[in-house]
Amino acid sequence: MKEKISDKVISRLTQYHCILVDYIKKKNYTITSSTIAQLLKIDDSQVRKDISMLNNTGKSRVGYDVNRLKETIEKTLGFKNPKNAFIIGAGNLGTALAKYNDFEAYGLNVMALFDVDKEKIGKKINSKPVFDIKELSEYTKKMNVEIGILTVPSDFAQEIANYAVKSKINYIWNFSPTVLDVPNGVEVWNENLMGNFLQFSYKISK
Amino acid sequence: MKEKISDKVISRLTQYHCILVDYIKKKNYTITSSTIAQLLKIDDSQVRKDISMLNNTGKSRVGYDVNRLKETIEKTLGFKNPKNAFIIGAGNLGTALAKYNDFEAYGLNVMALFDVDKEKIGKKINSKPVFDIKELSEYTKKMNVEIGILTVPSDFAQEIANYAVKSKINYIWNFSPTVLDVPNGVEVWNENLMGNFLQFSYKISK
Numbered sequence: 118m119k120e121k122i123s124d125k126v127i128s129r130l131t132q133y134h135c136i137l138v139d140y141i142k143k144k145n146y147t148i149t150s151s152t153i154a155q156l157l158k159i160d161d162s163q164v165r166k167d168i169s170m171l172n173n174t175g176k177s178r179v180g181y182d183v184n185r186l187k188e189t190i191e192k193t194l195g196f197k198n199p200k201n202a203f204i205i206g207a208g209n210l211g212t213a214l215a216k217y218n219d220f221e222a223y224g225l226n227v228m229a230l231f232d233v234d235k236e237k238i239g240k241k242i243n244s245k246p247v248f249d250i251k252e253l254s255e256y257t258k259k260m261n262v263e264i265g266i267l268t269v270p271s272d273f274a275q276e277i278a279n280y281a282v283k284s285k286i287n288y289i290w291n292f293s294p295t296v297l298d299v300p301n302g303v304e305v306w307n308e309n310l311m312g313n314f315l316q317f318s319y320k321i322s323k
Numbered sequence: 324m325k326e327k328i329s330d331k332v333i334s335r336l337t338q339y340h341c342i343l344v345d346y347i348k349k350k351n352y353t354i355t356s357s358t359i360a361q362l363l364k365i366d367d368s369q370v371r372k373d374i375s376m377l378n379n380t381g382k383s384r385v386g387y388d389v390n391r392l393k394e395t396i397e398k399t400l401g402f403k404n405p406k407n408a409f410i411i412g413a414g415n416l417g418t419a420l421a422k423y424n425d426f427e428a429y430g431l432n433v434m435a436l437f438d439v440d441k442e443k444i445g446k447k448i449n450s451k452p453v454f455d456i457k458e459l460s461e462y463t464k465k466m467n468v469e470i471g472i473l474t475v476p477s478d479f480a481q482e483i484a485n486y487a488v489k490s491k492i493n494y495i496w497n498f499s500p501t502v503l504d505v506p507n508g509v510e511v512w513n514e515n516l517m518g519n520f521l522q523f524s525y526k527i528s529k
Contacts, residue, residue, distance in 0.1 A: 124522045131518035135502045156502050158511075194521050209419035216415060219477070219500045223517045224524070271425070288527050290520065294425045296341045296362050305364075306523035310514070311429045312337035314496065315400050316330045317512035318430070321494050 122170075122193070129167055130190050131223075132157055137187040138222075149180040196224040201262045202290070205281060206269035207232040207247050210292055214266060215242045228260050250277075254284035264288045271295040278305075328376075328399070335373055336396050337429075338363055343393040344428075353386040402430040408470035408496070409462070411487060413438035413453050416498055417474040421448040434466050456483070460490035470494045477501040484511075 122130075133153055140148055150164040157164075168181065173189040175182030191197060199221075204211045207230040214220070215227055230247045232238060237247045248256060256262065265286035269277045274293035281289065282303050289305045291297055297305050328336075339359055346354055356370040363370075374387065379395040381388030397403060405427075410417045413436040420426070421433055436453045438444060443453045454462060462468065471492035475483045480499035487495065488509050495511045497503055503511050 122525065127522045127525055128515055128518040131515055131521055132502055132513065135500060139501065156504055194525065200524060209415045209422060213415035213419055217500075217516075219517060220520075223521065225517075225520060288523070290523060294341055294423075295345065296338055298362055304523075304527055306519070306526075307338065308516070308519060309334055309337055310423075311425060311431075312334040313512070313514060314426075314431060315337055315429065316333045317494070317496060317510075318406060319328065319333055319400065320512075321510055 126167055126170070127194065129157070129159075129163075130194060133164070133167070134187060134190045134194075137183050137190070140183045141187065146183055147177070147180040148183050148186070152180075196222075199224040199226055200264055201226050201228050201260060202264035202266055203228060203253070203256070203260075203262050203286070204230040204245075204266045204268060205250070205253070205277060205286075206230075206267065207234070207237045207242065208268060208270075211266075211268040212242050214268065214292075215245050218243075227266070228262055229256060231256075250280070253281065253286070257285045262286075264290065266290045266292065267297075268292045332373055332376070333400065335363070335365070335369075336400060339370070339373070340393060340396045340400075343389050343396070346389050347393065352389055353383070354389050354392070355386040358386075402428075405430040405432050406470055407432050407434050407466060407468045408472055409434060409459070409466075409468050409492070410436040410451075410472045410474060411456070411459070411483060411492075412436075412473065412475035413440070413443045413448065414474060414476075417472075418448050420472060420474065420498075421451050424449075433472070434468055435462060437462075456486070459487065459492070463491045468492075470496065472496045472498065473503075474498045 136153055136156055151161045154161040154164045171189045171193050173186055175185035202225055204215055204227055211230055215230055227245055229245055230242060231250045231253050232247055233250050238249045240247050265281045267289050271293040274295040275297055278289060278297045282299055287303055291305050292308045294311055299305055342359055342362055357367045360367040360370045377395045377399050379392055381391035408431060410421055410433055417436055421436055426433060433451055435451055436448060437456045437459050438453055439456050444455045446453050471487045473495050477499040480501040481503055484503045488505055493509055497511050498514045500517055505511055
């Protein structure tokens, strides 16, 4: 599969992956497209179409081979090329994300957290060290990290983002409900939680 | 505006809203579509098209009236019809969301949190009470709440979701990286964080 995968397909593939992981835990070896479709409340034909785009083998009359389909999705989405990241902001959200062990299974390694709070600096969260934000530049170099997961309060988000960019963080996964102004060449992915909620809310109010 | 708004447009409108809130804070009164476009690194024509779909007045030669555009977006997305919700799971993520004051500005009122942990029950987080999960059914009735924000560890997510559904939570905003199996009539919105990250990661690896 060489062509670009759309965001919607990527989103669905990760959900299929979730289901497969769960199926493997429960020692099921095959799954049908209609089971996946039913769990996600989407069309069976959509599931079949998505999977047919992958280089997946291991389909039989009784359904897809769960392990093989899982591996195919992982290969397609590049789970095997792990990426290192820092969490910037060791508050509740940063801590929650640092404890989110699924990240590693999906190829995202959180190497450390950064904060300004002297109470937090020097401690560990889920065995990841919390460093002083002043040392960010030093550690991006030392640990070869370019991805920053920004979980600071929105009032400081722009200031901290500027600082992160200066420290050579080139990719920001932004959890603050703020649109960041960054120089060209820096990529921001806004985790627009309220936007997501409003989509949900808009849907259920019909 | 009567027709259904697509998820992508809703997502962009909330980001425009973010920018407008920020502009108002900084005492700016007008904004151009190209400023918005540049901040979001999208096309100017896209911004103009989105805004032209709204019943927005207050456009002049120097740009959009910031306050009016903000209000128009709020009206379009139904911010003025606030919704009450419970957070189920008072761990780090639940606590972070309970402290997320922007929710209220967007019409989402978190009324209380629920947990099993005796240490947490009876306390308050951001002046919201933490109740025993056993009392969920009682409070959904008493407080007229139908939305549950599920922030429990993935291993318990299905079990707690079943319990929430039995307690008459009909809308679940699911933060656990698990696909929930719920009866018909119950709506789930999966906050697929890993999926979002993988979209980002897929994009930046090209």
